[in-house]
Amino acid sequence: MTNQPDFDTRRRLLGLMAAGGAIAALPQGEPAAAQTTQTSARIVILGAGAAGTALANRLSNRLEGAEITIVDPRVRHLYQPGFTLIAAGLRPANYSVSTTAEWLPSGINWIEGSATSIDPEAQRVTTSTGDTLDYDYLVVATGLELHYEGIEGMSRDLIGQNGIGSVYAGPEEAEITWGLMDQFTDEGGAGLFTRPNTGMKCAGAPLKYTFLTDDYARRKGTRGQTEIIYCAHSGSLFGVPIVNEKVRMLYEDRGFETRYNRVMTAIDPSRKVATFSTENGGSEEIAFDFTNVIPPMRAPQVVRDSGLSWQTGASGEQGWIEVDQYTLRHARYDTVFAAGDVAGVPKGKTAASAKWQVPVVEDQLVAQIAGDTTDHIYNGYTSCPLITRVGRAMLIEFDYNNNLVPSFPGLIAPLEELWVSWLIKEIGLKATYNAMLRGRA
Amino acid sequence: MEDPTIGTFIAVFEEMFGGALFWGMVVLALLITAAYLYVLIRDRAVSWRKFLWAQLAMPIGAIAAVWFVLAITKSRLADIGGPIDLIIVLGIAALGAVGAAILVYTVQSLIKGKQTAE
Ligand SMILES: Cc1cc2nc3c(=O)[nH]c(=O)nc-3n(C[C@H](O)[C@H](O)[C@H](O)COP(=O)(O)OP(=O)(O)OC[C@H]3O[C@@H](n4cnc5c(N)ncnc54)[C@H](O)[C@@H]3O)c2cc1C
Numbered sequence: 410m411t412n413q414p415d416f417d418t419r420r421r422l423l424g425l426m427a428a429g430g431a432i433a434a435l436p437q438g439e440p441a442a443a444q445t446t447q448t449s450a451r452i453v454i455l456g457a458g459a460a461g462t463a464l465a466n467r468l469s470n471r472l473e474g475a476e477i478t479i480v481d482p483r484v485r486h487l488y489q490p491g492f493t494l495i496a497a498g499l500r501p502a503n504y505s506v507s508t509t510a511e512w513l514p515s516g517i518n519w520i521e522g523s524a525t526s527i528d529p530e531a532q533r534v535t536t537s538t539g540d541t542l543d544y545d546y547l548v549v550a551t552g553l554e555l556h557y558e559g560i561e562g563m564s565r566d567l568i569g570q571n572g573i574g575s576v577y578a579g580p581e582e583a584e585i586t587w588g589l590m591d592q593f594t595d596e597g598g599a600g601l602f603t604r605p606n607t608g609m610k611c612a613g614a615p616l617k618y619t620f621l622t623d624d625y626a627r628r629k630g631t632r633g634q635t636e637i638i639y640c641a642h643s644g645s646l647f648g649v650p651i652v653n654e655k656v657r658m659l660y661e662d663r664g665f666e667t668r669y670n671r672v673m674t675a676i677d678p679s680r681k682v683a684t685f686s687t688e689n690g691g692s693e694e695i696a697f698d699f700t701n702v703i704p705p706m707r708a709p710q711v712v713r714d715s716g717l718s719w720q721t722g723a724s725g726e727q728g729w730i731e732v733d734q735y736t737l738r739h740a741r742y743d744t745v746f747a748a749g750d751v752a753g754v755p756k757g758k759t760a761a762s763a764k765w766q767v768p769v770v771e772d773q774l775v776a777q778i779a780g781d782t783t784d785h786i787y788n789g790y791t792s793c794p795l796i797t798r799v800g801r802a803m804l805i806e807f808d809y810n811n812n813l814v815p816s817f818p819g820l821i822a823p824l825e826e827l828w829v830s831w832l833i834k835e836i837g838l839k840a841t842y843n844a845m846l847r848g849r850a
Numbered sequence: 851m852e853d854p855t856i857g858t859f860i861a862v863f864e865e866m867f868g869g870a871l872f873w874g875m876v877v878l879a880l881l882i883t884a885a886y887l888y889v890l891i892r893d894r895a896v897s898w899r900k901f902l903w904a905q906l907a908m909p910i911g912a913i914a915a916v917w918f919v920l921a922i923t924k925s926r927l928a929d930i931g932g933p934i935d936l937i938i939v940l941g942i943a944a945l946g947a948v949g950a951a952i953l954v955y956t957v958q959s960l961i962k963g964k965q966t967a968e
Contacts, residue, residue: 499924800929820934828925828935835923840864 445473448778453534453544455524455711457481459489459846460749460763461550462512466848467771469514472778477517478544480524480536484509486846490760490838492576493614495583496701497621497799498591499835502580512846524551527715529742546744546774549717549730551709553610553750553758559705561675561684571678572699576618589699594625597634598698601683605705606642606672607727610750610758613793613805616646616656618701623663624798637664638695640671640685648756649811652795655824659797668695676702708751717745719753729753734809735786737770743777746770754789756809761792764845790814794834797826804830867922879949886952889959897959904955911950912943 452468454461457479465479491505513519522538527547534542555577557563565582568575572593574586593600600622604615619639626632639646639660646660646667647653660667670688677683683700685693708718708728717739719725730747731740734754739745747753748770749763757766769787776783789809796802804821806814815823821830844850864872890896919942920926930936 798929800923800925801931822932822934825932827931828929829938831925831929832923 445471446775446779447473448475450545450778451476451543452478452546452548452774453542454479454548454550455481455527455534456550456552456749456751457483457486457509457513457519458550458552458749459760459842460552460767461548462486462509462846463763463767463848464548464550464748464770465517466512466514466846467767468774469517470848471771471775475778478520478542479513479517480520480522480534480542481509482521482523482537484521486512487580488839488842490611490834490842492580492583493617493621493796494835495580496574496576496586496590496618497625498587499799502584505580505583514848524711527711527717529715529717529739529745532744544744546778547746548770548774549712549745549747549751550749551712551751553608553706554709555704556607556707557702557704559605560673560702562678563676563702563704567676567678568702571681572697573676573678573702574700575702575704576614577703586701590622590625590701593699594622594629594631594635596698597626597631599636599638599696600626601638601640601695601697601700603640603671603673603683603685603700604642604703607705607707608724608729608758609703609706611793612648612758613795615701615703617796619665620659620663620797621799622699622701623665628799632664636666638666638668638697640673640695641667641669642672644669649805649807649813651811651813651824652805652807655803656795659826668693673702676700712751717742717747724753734789736773737766737787738773746774754787754809756789756791756807757787759791759793760842760845761806762790764841764850765790767845794830794838796831796834800831801826801828802830802834803827804833882949882953882956885960886956889956893959900955900958900962903958904951907950907954908947911953912947915942915946915949918946 452475454465454477461479461481465477468475469477486507486509488505491500494500495502495504520536520538520540522536524534525537526535532544534544534547536542557565565578567573568578568582569585569589572589574589576583576586602615602619619637623632623637626635645653646656671685671693673683674686674692675684681698682694682696685695687693707713708730712718712730713728717730718728719731730751730753732738732747732752732754733740737746737748737752748766750758752766766787769785772783772785790806792806794802795805803824803826805823806816808814813823815821821827841850867875916939930939
């Protein structure tokens with residue numbers, strides 16, 4: 410067995426860091442486990458985002474002699490939690506941008522291309538650069554695909570026109586969206602906010618942006634002539650019941666008009682009208698002056714074609730990888746793991762979750778290489794500093810069981826709008842994220 | 851996971867203020883502290899007259915510290931939402947007050963030199 414601190418201590422510590430409670434505690438220096446394991450295993454990691462980069466750093470510290478290859482075409486590394494701050498005019502677009510290269514450890518091999526096929530039977534990956542990679546262990550960390558075309562009439566190049574914003578698309582688009590939101594809150598009108606009915610990264614982000622728009626309208630004195638409509642994809646606003654109730658209360662307090670069971674299916678930019686499906690198979694048109702389009706999300710094509718996805722249900726349709734939700738090891742191919750957004754687990758599409766998942770994959774993989782086992786598992790930890798206005802947020806942390814797992818119990822109340830929680834998001838989160846990328850948190 | 855290290859806190863604070871500002875503030879704080887210790891040792895007594903002026907600087911230091919933190923975090927006093935927020939604000943104010951007192955005391959001592967008349 411690998412040496413583990415007791416689960417509760419680990420949970421608290423990790424939670425602390427994952428939540429960006431970096432001010433209080435954030436381990437740096439040596440990686441989690443100091444002992445190295447000797448191996449000649451060929452390990453391929455697909456994706457050098459939050460999860461892939463952190464894992465590459467941790468594994469290269471942990472394994473001696475391993476041949477580690479990471480595959481990612483993206484030259485820019487994007488700190489995505491920063492998109493919300495950019496789209497609120499609080500940071501410039503380059504706040505979220507660094508380079509992939511600067512975070513990767515030396516001694517591993519980076520293929521600057523995308524994986525074009527994965528064959529888990531033959532244990533082989535091919536890439537757009539023409540490489541064929543035979544692996545002993547594969548970690549899929551490709552993140553997810555923003556499927557804008559899943560909304561009829563929508564595409565990325567519409568962002569910035571006719572009141573159509575999209576915080577998710579990237580740092581530049583987030584900045585463009587800020588321009589639109591700034592103008593909208595100067596003038597007033599109908600603001601339309603939504604979320605897709607697929608698995609999505611940071612399910613709190615659509616809510617945050619609604620709150621932020623409301624806040625700007627209030628500060629500018631235009632809230633009176635502003636209508637804020639929020640279309641929820643289901644009968645609730647947030648997947649964790651206790652959080653949902655709180656958000657419902659806040660939405661009421663802020664005077665948002667919430668429409669449940671509405672999913673955006675089409676958009677007509679010239680008329681500034683979006684079409685929504687309704688619960689009994691009907692549809693409804695809603696006009697907007699400003700909207701934040703959040704597209705349906707799914708696993709990247711290469712993953713959907715690989716046979717690694719769930720075979721039934723919504724997870725199958727969206728292509729999330731069929732892993733054991735605790736060990737993150739593939740259910741059918743025991744040399745394959747998934748980490749980050751692409752993992753088909755019931756919770757956990759946030760960078761904070763990736764921070765918890767990566768050490769689990771690391772320990773599971775290293776134990777497997779050593780012919781050993783470990784009881785280090787992922788409990789579904791997910792965290793989201795839910796901004797409710799500029800200057801306040803709620804530090805929401807939960808697990809698979811929909812239990813709140815606060816990092817600072819008795820000190821920072823998870824369901825209160827607090828300044829300290831805003832500080833954590835505003836200044837603590839990026840430092841913590843960067844430390845995670847380096848494998849130091 | 852292991853215990854947080856000094857490096858941890860440094861990384862976080864560099865991120866907060868930017869490297870140059872952070873290290874500038876550290877150097878400044880160290881210089882003022884060193885000067886304060888110097889005048890205490892030199893004078894071998896606390897001058898209560900200087901201390902009175904130092905006390906008068908405390909509210910200003912408190913307000914300046916809180917204003918500074920609010921400005922860099924794009925917040926307002928109205929964002930205080932619960933007891934923990936209040937405790938943090940008071941903590942920042944206390945630090946600012948003590949810092950200002952030490953600064954004023956030290957500056958007086960350095961400028962006026964050792965004074966015997968109390
Ligand atoms: C607007 C917004 C706000 C957010 N707010 C928060 C927040 O407050 N807190 C929080 O914890 N999280 C937040 N997140 C979520 C967080 O950013 C993601 O959960 C996290 O980045 C997931 O990490 P990942 O490694 O799985 O994917 P990513 O970081 O997206 O990286 C995936 C990588 O895989 C690469 N890739 C894709 N396809 C291939 C292929 N075929 N071959 C090779 N490489 C490939 C991509 O180029 C990319 O570099 C937010 C996200 C957004 C968009």
